[in-house]
Amino acid sequence: MRKIVYVKAAAVLVMLAVVAGFLHYTLPQHDIVRIVNTTERRVDTSRNRLFWTNAEEAGNASTMQDVYFIEAIRPDGRPMVYRNQDTGWGWPPYFKFDSSNVQAKARDLVSTKDNPQWVVITHYGWRNEFLSIYPNAIEVAPVDGPDVQIFPWFNTIFFVVLLGLLVFARRVWLQFRERAIDPVIEDVEEFREDAERTVTRAKGRLRAAVEKVSRWLTRR
């Protein structure tokens, strides 16, 4: 019994982790960085296609893509590299078609260590060196300094709406159970009780009949 509880808890934890990871990958985040270079590189996206977008769409069987990259340095001095790809009409639903414009803006904001121009990069996705995956830059804009705080308005609204939808789904389920499932269960229950009563009565009648017959047979 206890083992089942552990298995259940583990399954719930894994599911929560998957959902959290999915949201962390997909939702937008803001980085304050200094752009040091912008490049365009040909990459082979076949190995981890999940972490690249291909707005150009089917038709081109080639997995080789020319991808814009934005190379940046964070305020703590560590590097960060972003890709700059259209998502188009596909997933995730950012509807980004202006990667060339974003690249031009990023190029315009390149600065040096001595005379830094800090930039906020709105992006989604993860950087992972082992998988060679890069977060996708959605928007770049200049900011005053490296300490600027940006309130995540979108994510706040997103989670409020998500919570509302979950509450709604629960209410729909409860209503469905109350109005559609419970009555059926009650019907089945009633039917079963009816049947039991009938069987009991029939058994009683049968026993009485058997008794009657046996009494008649044993009568002298």
Add this chain to the structure above:
Amino acid sequence: MVAALRLLVFGFLFLSVIYLVARAYARSVHREALEKEWAEHPKGDRDQFVEEGMRAYERSLWPRLLLAIYVVPTVLILVAIIVVNFF
């Protein structure tokens, strides 16, 4: 173009599922309210009372408001396209 079409088709199917669920839910809640109303102040036949109430509900504005399930995401997508690409 293929991707836009795919979004249109799957988006429509997805929203249709939500719409049908929400419509069934709203009807069920209204029917329950009518049954409770009748239980408190019984007048006439129960089934007839409920059916008439449901027919009045179908004619009212509420069921049509559920079409917002199609409208709101479409508007959000348009807003996203404008914000992401033109700002």
